[in-house]
Amino acid sequence: MLKSSALISLIHSMSKPEKKAFKMALPQSGPTPYYMNLYMLAGKDKNITPDILREKFLKQHKGASFDTTVKYLYQVLLNTMLELRTEQDSYYSLFDKILKARILFEKSLFEECFDLLEKVIANARKLENYYALLIASRLELEYLLALNFPHIDEKTLLNKQFRLNEVMRITQKINQQSALYELLKHRMLYKGNTRSEQQKSELNDLVVSEMSIVASSNVDNFEIRKLHQLFQANYLISVGDYKSALHSFYELNNLLESNKHLWSNPPIYYLLTLEGILDSLRSLKNYEGMKHFIDQLRKLNNPSLNFSANVTCLIFLYELFPFLDKGDFFTCEVLMRKYSEDLYKKTHLLSLARSAELSLYTALIHFGLRDYSKAQKALNNIIFVGKNYSYLPLYRTIRLVNLMILYEKKDFDLIKYESRSIKRDMHVVGKEYKIERSVLSFVNKQNLPISGIKRKALWDKIRTDLEKMQHDVFEQQISRLFDFSAWIESKIRRIPLSEILANRNQ
Numbered sequence: 001m002l003k004s005s006a007l008i009s010l011i012h013s014m015s016k017p018e019k020k021a022f023k024m025a026l027p028q029s030g031p032t033p034y035y036m037n038l039y040m041l042a043g044k045d046k047n048i049t050p051d052i053l054r055e056k057f058l059k060q061h062k063g064a065s066f067d068t069t070v071k072y073l074y075q076v077l078l079n080t081m082l083e084l085r086t087e088q089d090s091y092y093s094l095f096d097k098i099l100k101a102r103i104l105f106e107k108s109l110f111e112e113c114f115d116l117l118e119k120v121i122a123n124a125r126k127l128e129n130y131y132a133l134l135i136a137s138r139l140e141l142e143y144l145l146a147l148n149f150p151h152i153d154e155k156t157l158l159n160k161q162f163r164l165n166e167v168m169r170i171t172q173k174i175n176q177q178s179a180l181y182e183l184l185k186h187r188m189l190y191k192g193n194t195r196s197e198q199q200k201s202e203l204n205d206l207v208v209s210e211m212s213i214v215a216s217s218n219v220d221n222f223e224i225r226k227l228h229q230l231f232q233a234n235y236l237i238s239v240g241d242y243k244s245a246l247h248s249f250y251e252l253n254n255l256l257e258s259n260k261h262l263w264s265n266p267p268i269y270y271l272l273t274l275e276g277i278l279d280s281l282r283s284l285k286n287y288e289g290m291k292h293f294i295d296q297l298r299k300l301n302n303p304s305l306n307f308s309a310n311v312t313c314l315i316f317l318y319e320l321f322p323f324l325d326k327g328d329f330f331t332c333e334v335l336m337r338k339y340s341e342d343l344y345k346k347t348h349l350l351s352l353a354r355s356a357e358l359s360l361y362t363a364l365i366h367f368g369l370r371d372y373s374k375a376q377k378a379l380n381n382i383i384f385v386g387k388n389y390s391y392l393p394l395y396r397t398i399r400l401v402n403l404m405i406l407y408e409k410k411d412f413d414l415i416k417y418e419s420r421s422i423k424r425d426m427h428v429v430g431k432e433y434k435i436e437r438s439v440l441s442f443v444n445k446q447n448l449p450i451s452g453i454k455r456k457a458l459w460d461k462i463r464t465d466l467e468k469m470q471h472d473v474f475e476q477q478i479s480r481l482f483d484f485s486a487w488i489e490s491k492i493r494r495i496p497l498s499e500i501l502a503n504r505n506q
Helices: 004-012 016-024 034-044 050-060 066-088 090-106 110-126 130-146 154-191 197-201 204-216 222-238 242-257 268-283 287-298 305-325 329-338 344-349 352-368 372-383 394-408 412-429 434-443 452-471 484-493 497-504
Strands: none
Touching: 004 034, 004 050, 004 066, 016 066, 034 050, 034 066, 050 066, 066 090, 090 110, 090 130, 110 130, 130 154, 154 204, 154 222, 204 222, 222 242, 222 268, 242 268, 268 287, 268 305, 287 305, 305 329, 305 344, 305 352, 329 352, 352 372, 352 394, 372 394, 394 412, 394 434, 394 484, 412 434, 434 452, 434 484, 452 484, 484 497
């Protein structure tokens, strides 16, 4: 049975054109259908729960079947969205025409069927949609065979078969390259970025395979070139080579900008490219260079509410980082209030990874302002539902920031419990970062020396190690998210965190 929670999420993710199309499809006369009342009840409150929705619906329609109405409304909404996509999106349109061609053939309208397939093949080739091209080409040959090849000589048949084989060869290359990119992203997600030369060498199998595919491909194909640059850029980020990663992302950006007619809808890969560029520029502390690409994000207009919310979140974060990295927490707070309506009230539309990122940096803003209760509240949304977020590499960083908050609140009992839990997770995943060990060690020391001389001696003792970590390419993987060593220094030397961050990022 369909869960009503899925229906609620679907309704609140609908764009204005989708809502308009749904309402226009309703009966123009007679009583309001049950499913329309269910739609209105679910749409009024984004925080409505399935139990409350059921209760309100049955109160209005005694004797009605809530589950049946949920299922029917869900199907109506999906059909409406699909019909709208077919009119707006070439990807949906191509497959819609393929299905219509099948119907035409079944109805013995053979000429109309082949005309439609011919249009699909031409458009699919133009748009480099090789999956639609493969299906349409194969279907054309099957129908020609069924009709005993009417008016088709052997040369024409061989030409059609040759073209189909070429499509299959390109599709195989794309699939092989996609598989390697997916494996790379999976390792980055579940194992995190590389923490040592040994872990870096463990990626060599993917790099060698990817280069082999590119070298053996003699086709100037947009999809293959796009996947190659994506793979290279993400690999370089995973090993901490941000300058080279930035170059790859620039190449990818130029490729996408010159082939806008081949973008997916919404333009996911273009968004990933802009994010990669901005992430690399931030890692290189080139904040001025980020402005142009933030403006490019602002130009991305798409009817998808989820896509738009994630774009807005990216814009906010990369406007925030120049101030956050320099310890200007008051400007960060002003910026956070500016995005209250456009972002913070739409967090339910964000992806899990983006939601975790927003929670982390929101907590860091409050932490920098010494409002530790608000900082903890921002992280609780992630930590208390950890099963949904625990696979993200960012989750461990969130738990470290939570330890800092607990330290400031002097909750040392909980620090001990959390520290043991984090160490267990590190053991499962593999080698941890040195800065992670330093934070865990520091927060478990309840009392720092009172004497200024002893504090200076303590700082001098650990300073060299912390400075080495700052220049370690692998340690920079986590320090670019937040400079934990700056917080340790601020506690030992009794200097505000904002001042230390400002001095380090002059």
